[in-house]
Amino acid sequence: MFKKLPGDEARSLVSTTPDTAVVFRPAVVQTPAIITILIFLGRLIVGLVRTTWRHPVAVGVLAVPAALCWLYGWRVALVTATIPLSVLIPWALFDRSTFNAWIGWRLLAWWRLIWVYRRHWQPVMMISGLGRHLRGRDCLPRLLKVTCTSWADVVTVKMLTGQAVKDWADRIEHLAHGFGAVSCRVTVTRAGRLLLTFPRCDPLVVPLPAVSVPDTPTVGPVEVGKQEDGQPWRLKVHGTHVLVAGATGAGKGSVIWSAIRGLLPAVRAGLVELWALDPKLMELSFGRAIFGHRYAADPEECADLLDEAVSVMQKRAARFAGVQRNHIPTVEDPFILVIVDEVAFLTAYQPDRALRQRITAALATLTTQGRAVGVGVLAALQDPRKEVMNIRNLFPDKIALRLDESEQVDMVLGDGARDRGALADHISPIPEQGAGIGFVRLETSPDPIRVRAAYVSDADIRDMARDLVRGEAA
Template identity: 75%
Template sequence: MFKKLPGDEARNLVTTTPDTAIVFRPAVVTTPAILTIIIFAGRLLTGLVRLLWRHPVAVTVTVLPGVIWALYGWQLAASVVGLLGLALAAWACLDRVTFARLVGWRLLAWWRLIWVYRRHWQPIMVVSGLGKHLRGRDYLPRLVRLDCDGWSDRITVRMLKGQPVKDWTDRIDHLAQGFGSQSCRVALSKAGRLVLTFPRHDPLAVPIPALPIPDTATVGPVEIGKQEDGRPLRLKVHGTHVLIAGATGAGKGSFLWSTIRALLPAVRAGLVELWALDPKLMELSYGRALFGTRYAADPADCADLLDEVVSVMQKRAARFAGVQRSHTPTVDDPFVLVLVDEVAFLTAYQSDKHLRQRISAALAALTTQGRAVGIGVMAALQDPRKEVMNIRNLFPDKIALRLDESEQVDMVLGDGARDRGALADHISPIPELGAGIAYVRLETSPDPVRVRAAYVSDTDIRAMADEFGGEGR
């Protein structure tokens, strides 16, 4: 009458009695099945708690109208949504900065996390080779969180166990193209975790006019432009040396003149002295009155001026020995900043071997011994090759403007800088778009930062020379 079922299956489903009555008994849930259900429920609850913790505003805005609709009807839900929208709009109009920080960027991060990054995460990881396929299973790096601000998305990623950072720096083009960004930068936040930065637009696309001359005298860090995240670019000049490298028309003069402009009140106060070497007679000569007798253009005069600076350094070192280990600018011992517009013309292209050796020896002495006694060097050049500038590693802080070749990026900023996103060879050669844009790598941080220096025009330079010419002599 009934089809016979084998073993336990028959006992669980049907049993016949002597009176031919049929009794159905529920299937027995085994221990492994119970554990699976518990694990699934735990993961679901953990995911919900994590979502609420990371995106409280987005979750509340999404869930609250549905709860009100279910409990009190759609009319009240629509009213609450309308009032909430008006309140948010008023908040955004009255205090845009606070609204963006507490609500706007979080909502944007929640939306882009779902629609852009989680949606494409698996295929991009697999295609780029950052994920691994073993024994029929995909092992993917974990997308931990996403933070948004006014110009970029920053993704925190947990790498696979045993995965090196180089795997990611070698694939920045894959990541940028995959997620629809112009570039990608990789930074190690802590062991096993990376931060990937994807710019949404370029906040440095518009040239920055010359910044106002400071009201107070300072030796730095001096404000000379803007960083990519919108914060002011403050360059340290006292207690360091700065190397600026860039192709013709890249905007090296923007860094030189913005630094000079920011130091003018300190020059007037006698706390700073500017010594200028201008072998090409094309850049620093516009403001020659600012340097007075501490200006040289002829190679022989440049060598003499450098020898004089070395003499000042040695006398200070003798006085400071056993007394102090660092320099504090005073009128008696001001900070001396040596500006060299085209250093390669003096160290590599100079035909007089004797002058070339004198200049190279003086620069080497200044960059190895000068900063402790208050003497800094800011040198600019076009060709960063070692045979052109063999002391480039003696400059703690480096700036790379537009460069002609990708290999030159690491020559200037150090090994691995381009892999971390310092694409100086991709900066636009059009002056309005790329002049003054650079990547800065400081002694205190291995990660390059994209910046733009303010443009100081010829008119600005002549006005500076008229107002401050002859000061501090």
Template identity: 70%
Template sequence: MFKKMPGDEPHRIVSTTPDTAVVFKPAVIETPAILTFLFYGLRGLIALVRTLYRHPIACAVPVTLGLTWTRYGWPYAASLLGFIVLALASWAFLHRPSFNRWAGLRLLAWWRLMSTYRRHWQSVMDVSGLAKRVHGRGYLPRLVKVTCDGWADRVTVKMLKGQAVKDWTDRTDNLAHGFGVTSCRISMIKGGRLLLVFPRTDPLASPIPALPIPGIPTVGPVEIGKQEDGSPLKLKVHGTHVLIAGATGAGKGSFLWSTIRGLLPAMMAGLVEVWALDPKLMELSFGRELFQGRYAAGPADCAELLDEAVSVMQKRAARFSGHRRNHVATVEDPFVLVLVDEVAFLTAYQQDKQLRQRISAALATLATQGRSVGVGVMAALQDPRKEVMNIRNLFPDKIALRLDESEQVAMVLGDGARDRGAHADYISPVPELGAGVAYMRLETSPDPIRVRAAYVSDSDIRDMVELFGRAA
């Protein structure tokens, strides 16, 4: 039989006999009051200095008003407040960029910190399960700082010891709705620290008209649209391969035609050749004059064109061997971009088995060996399943437009992309809202980027054909 010793604290049984129990009562170590006072006083002083450094204007204004009120009375303080408000409003009206840089965004960051994040931090952490309780003591992830730019709040967080990034990426929906926004993106700054991005506005809400044709020939990166933060979207096509996946009506044509539009001056200068495979006879046929005979629609013709691209690649590789490692576009050796619209028609739905294997082998050869010698592939498809496109992992850069299922996001962008905020299955099916909107994952970064490609209309394509024809 076990016996318990009297006392307020729980005891740990060390050894027992049938009639007795030997117990160990843990020693209670009390921290001296002076050390506790110094610890919390130093921590408070550090927090005060950090706040003064990060939000100097937000701190200086109330302190100045308080001192003025104390010394001269409230009328002077009210007059000073009016002068400060008028000065800030005039500054914002006369030169908004400098105001946002030095005052506006800092004040907004302070306001968002106090009114949203610090106010709701503990409750959101508790409900989402990111706060922990161990042996009766609560542990809360630390809110380090909040910064703002024109479209989003960026919140730096210090994780609890023992937490992993996946603990946070699994709760992006909880965090977004907890702080009153529509989405949350998470990326790791360094060990133990995360950056949470909460968008406040959406620069991609409206369709983007076709961008002006560049005045200078270039092989890229070519500007094709806009990123979520409002900055230009420049897509690299030379030295890589690009896979585009999206449901019907998602806007794959916006990426294809915006890329052609950005390369048009280089095509006119002879630095770029676009070879088009259009098995549906819909998307690329409208501007077939741009491809100078490098256009194929039937499966057999597509196979012939791909074999020719492989031949060009192999001949260049033989000439470049031992002399150069990277391709530089010239008139003698132009950059060749192979565009394939709805590649599944050729690799999965083609009934002729030998033709299907021939096309798949040619695409795989180009995807594994082509980019170093100036032969790139941009392929678009609707169904991203492995049995439909078994070489999708050979494309370094991937773009996911609207998809039908959440599982398809990982098929296109890779494991963990949706946890990092790539909700391609949430993109609106309404063309005005969602056509051309996508998440892009580049070879150089695991974090997906939300983007929107410009819409190139039929009249824009006609103008491109006419311009190209005049130049020829």
């Protein structure tokens, strides 16, 4: 029994080939020309209004001279266009930042929208698998907006119904190469909408000098470098624990010493104590005077120092119980930052099993109970595997510098971090180009942030130790 459909009747169709499906030819409805014209005009008007609303500067640059040329001739249009150009050109030459903020980036966004993204949108979406061909037409995600900054294009996209963020995160390399960028990062703004960030240049390619020592004591987020968007990178150390992972020469020392440098005024004021564990006897030994008697290099001494930190933490917890829930640094109860340079040497490579278990238990206790009473841990390691560092998930904030393997990125920053654009395994191994560059994933946000830590030289460290000793002596 055939279902009745519009078009040819089923009884009049005959198939003489066995196992061949009968094809029905649908009826063709003739649309009046006036309706087609009205639909076209409506879409044209909506498109013009949308373009004018989103790109007023670009539309004005093109529309005003064209209108003047049409109404008064090309001479009037040329004279009229010369007046604003005589103002805009000096503005762009002598005050580039404000010119770009008001006009430059808007014009660039319009140009890249037309010439790069809208021009290649359909083939990139279809070839990458983010678009679908259904019922004879291409269903594509909507390209909503393009915004340009000094270093990247930020593309706002509305996903197709039924798509997931992972569908886009799995295709960041397709998107990057399709639109001529070196990388792509995916950020969720709200349900159904994404931000795709395509860098045009690398603002972190030049090494950064050491950040100036703050004038006032602070235990809040300390400036340790610069973010990719040009903003200062401030690392939170009080009220959290930080894990820094990176291969040899990746710049772990830059992060550690920049954090110490930012805390020096608070150390002088007695609001912060720095406890250092330096099993390699290389990194933290340059500033040994900064740590005083809170410095340990021998594994057994490191275990004793960790046990002492646990004891201080537990005594504070007993005094704070029922009185206060958050720690406020004072001279009587200063913030204690336990710095461990190569934590894997103590937790995995230590041949003494009893000592290894003791150190691991102390670190686990500090990272699970220390935040509320003002005891933080800043640990660095090279190998982030679970069997090497089985308590890495106890660190809320994580930093991934240059890593050897792509799988290690998610080991450090959490599942899905590399799919969102944290390509820590692609960072250059050349020290001048890649040392100190990494990705940060904070407890409060799943989106990785690309940063570069400032380089603190040996001379800077010696000056820091000398100035601290002089200040305490005075």
